[in-house]
Amino acid sequence: MRNVIAVIGGGSCAPEDYARAREVGRLLAEQGYAVLTGGLGGVMEAAHRGAREADGLTIAVLPGSVAKEANPYAEIVILTGMGDARNVIVATSGRAVIAVGGSLGTLSEIALALKHNVPVIGLGSWTLPEHRVTGHGVMVVDTPEKAMHLVDGIITQGSD
Amino acid sequence: MRNVIAVIGGGSCAPEDYARAREVGRLLAEQGYAVLTGGLGGVMEAAHRGAREADGLTIAVLPGSVAKEANPYAEIVILTGMGDARNVIVATSGRAVIAVGGSLGTLSEIALALKHNVPVIGLGSWTLPEHRVTGHGVMVVDTPEKAMHLVDGIITQGSD
Amino acid sequence: MRNVIAVIGGGSCAPEDYARAREVGRLLAEQGYAVLTGGLGGVMEAAHRGAREADGLTIAVLPGSVAKEANPYAEIVILTGMGDARNVIVATSGRAVIAVGGSLGTLSEIALALKHNVPVIGLGSWTLPEHRVTGHGVMVVDTPEKAMHLVDGIITQGSD
Amino acid sequence: MRNVIAVIGGGSCAPEDYARAREVGRLLAEQGYAVLTGGLGGVMEAAHRGAREADGLTIAVLPGSVAKEANPYAEIVILTGMGDARNVIVATSGRAVIAVGGSLGTLSEIALALKHNVPVIGLGSWTLPEHRVTGHGVMVVDTPEKAMHLVDGIITQGSD
Numbered sequence: 256m257r258n259v260i261a262v263i264g265g266g267s268c269a270p271e272d273y274a275r276a277r278e279v280g281r282l283l284a285e286q287g288y289a290v291l292t293g294g295l296g297g298v299m300e301a302a303h304r305g306a307r308e309a310d311g312l313t314i315a316v317l318p319g320s321v322a323k324e325a326n327p328y329a330e331i332v333i334l335t336g337m338g339d340a341r342n343v344i345v346a347t348s349g350r351a352v353i354a355v356g357g358s359l360g361t362l363s364e365i366a367l368a369l370k371h372n373v374p375v376i377g378l379g380s381w382t383l384p385e386h387r388v389t390g391h392g393v394m395v396v397d398t399p400e401k402a403m404h405l406v407d408g409i410i411t412q413g414s415d
Numbered sequence: 416m417r418n419v420i421a422v423i424g425g426g427s428c429a430p431e432d433y434a435r436a437r438e439v440g441r442l443l444a445e446q447g448y449a450v451l452t453g454g455l456g457g458v459m460e461a462a463h464r465g466a467r468e469a470d471g472l473t474i475a476v477l478p479g480s481v482a483k484e485a486n487p488y489a490e491i492v493i494l495t496g497m498g499d500a501r502n503v504i505v506a507t508s509g510r511a512v513i514a515v516g517g518s519l520g521t522l523s524e525i526a527l528a529l530k531h532n533v534p535v536i537g538l539g540s541w542t543l544p545e546h547r548v549t550g551h552g553v554m555v556v557d558t559p560e561k562a563m564h565l566v567d568g569i570i571t572q573g574s575d
Numbered sequence: 576m577r578n579v580i581a582v583i584g585g586g587s588c589a590p591e592d593y594a595r596a597r598e599v600g601r602l603l604a605e606q607g608y609a610v611l612t613g614g615l616g617g618v619m620e621a622a623h624r625g626a627r628e629a630d631g632l633t634i635a636v637l638p639g640s641v642a643k644e645a646n647p648y649a650e651i652v653i654l655t656g657m658g659d660a661r662n663v664i665v666a667t668s669g670r671a672v673i674a675v676g677g678s679l680g681t682l683s684e685i686a687l688a689l690k691h692n693v694p695v696i697g698l699g700s701w702t703l704p705e706h707r708v709t710g711h712g713v714m715v716v717d718t719p720e721k722a723m724h725l726v727d728g729i730i731t732q733g734s735d
Numbered sequence: 736m737r738n739v740i741a742v743i744g745g746g747s748c749a750p751e752d753y754a755r756a757r758e759v760g761r762l763l764a765e766q767g768y769a770v771l772t773g774g775l776g777g778v779m780e781a782a783h784r785g786a787r788e789a790d791g792l793t794i795a796v797l798p799g800s801v802a803k804e805a806n807p808y809a810e811i812v813i814l815t816g817m818g819d820a821r822n823v824i825v826a827t828s829g830r831a832v833i834a835v836g837g838s839l840g841t842l843s844e845i846a847l848a849l850k851h852n853v854p855v856i857g858l859g860s861w862t863l864p865e866h867r868v869t870g871h872g873v874m875v876v877d878t879p880e881k882a883m884h885l886v887d888g889i890i891t892q893g894s895d
Contacts, residue, residue, distance in 0.1 A: 504653060659850065660824075
């Protein structure tokens, strides 16, 4: 089974977030991780783009049922046709979630990931008030490289 | 069509939240609203219990596919069998959402409701940092009565 | 908990199917059953219309996320926003399913209901070849009254 | 974007169906298609096994939320946690569906695929009575090779 990491964030985003998500995608692919996203534009496109630039495998879990809605860097397109109900799939199918920026859809995915004990790493994304979260909250980093270090630690730990 | 209000919160909860959710359910039913929840225990049960005490209609949108998992105050039981993917149904099927306390599942529902422009009223629940939310965030109140005032305003406004 | 019966069939249908579904809805409501459908037009509307004419409770489990898409006889509107993934909810939330006519969507619901051991009664609907079905297939009847007899038997049996 | 073909059928199956599904998987992989299934045993496992034997890419869209439930030949595991609601994903994410044997879950997927205009090829699987299906029904073949010919025709046609 391939190790899959999910990258989440806005379908439209600031250039800075796009650049960071692209770098995240590239680093993940270089380490051999498949990159799963919600399949649309913005951060999702950027992560897929970076991954493809490093010959990685990219998986788009689309809210709609039309493959053309996927960003052009998606290699495997999963058509759910179930709108935001697909967020739970994005949030839980990876060994970890990396959130880059993001708005309310991203927040729903962070919450669902943490609920299912999937580690969440945040790059300029949401943080949750500590007193409301049992266990781990969002692990905050400020560079794609630091996000990668955390991912590697998570995967190594899980393989013990 | 009946006006439906969703009440969300933890499947287990502190006695204080239980009491508040029960009062919320009672007030909603007295005003003629049907009370929709995720159908389990804790805040969900309390809201249904209060609503039934005022002869209200209660709707449980269960994550599982076994009716017996619904709390005993649920009148209409919807079996989704889709786990947390049902959160989007709970979050968007009401004219408003009232959140009482709650943990990560509740947070996912708050995020999804706001994304779909469903007003969210919070009683001791999550708040979202203003700089990350476009439009309305969680409307914070400290009593069930104040929650009801907001609900009435939302329904009246929507009927114009 | 209220006894809920699902009625399934085409979103557009022949006048004969409309008339039969309306009669089914009326008979169900007269016996105190709540009538759950996929919430759209055709057979779904007819069943809700008949149920409302007998003061019954009607529940629409819509594929979309806009309440106005529900037929005008729907009292409780559940917004799933998940397209045909909602078929599993319609197929499994009732104590029995009555299929009136219907095309491919209806067939998917019949299959899902039978898979979950929900009895299916067919009025001019699909039948399944016996050699492919373990256990019960579609119980074929030719009048709404006969469908009602089967429903009453199912509910009585289930309450033993 | 990679061409994905879905293979559907029972989670447990007769040795004959297992052998045919494995051959289908192998042929699909040899032609460069990724093989998507519901991720469990039986026909799903066989199709993934055959595909892996030809170095193909295999995708499991699981009903549950635990990766270990996937068959050992699944390379990419998608955790839906939504039970049979995931059938719509399996039915619609491929350019075509190949059904090998199968019971009620398979029938629901055939119906959903045809509803969404995804061509369905059947190997000892369900057939639908012609008078109830508008447009194409299940294309019946008796060998994996003939199924492959149809798949190639569908993909070529779709690329015009």
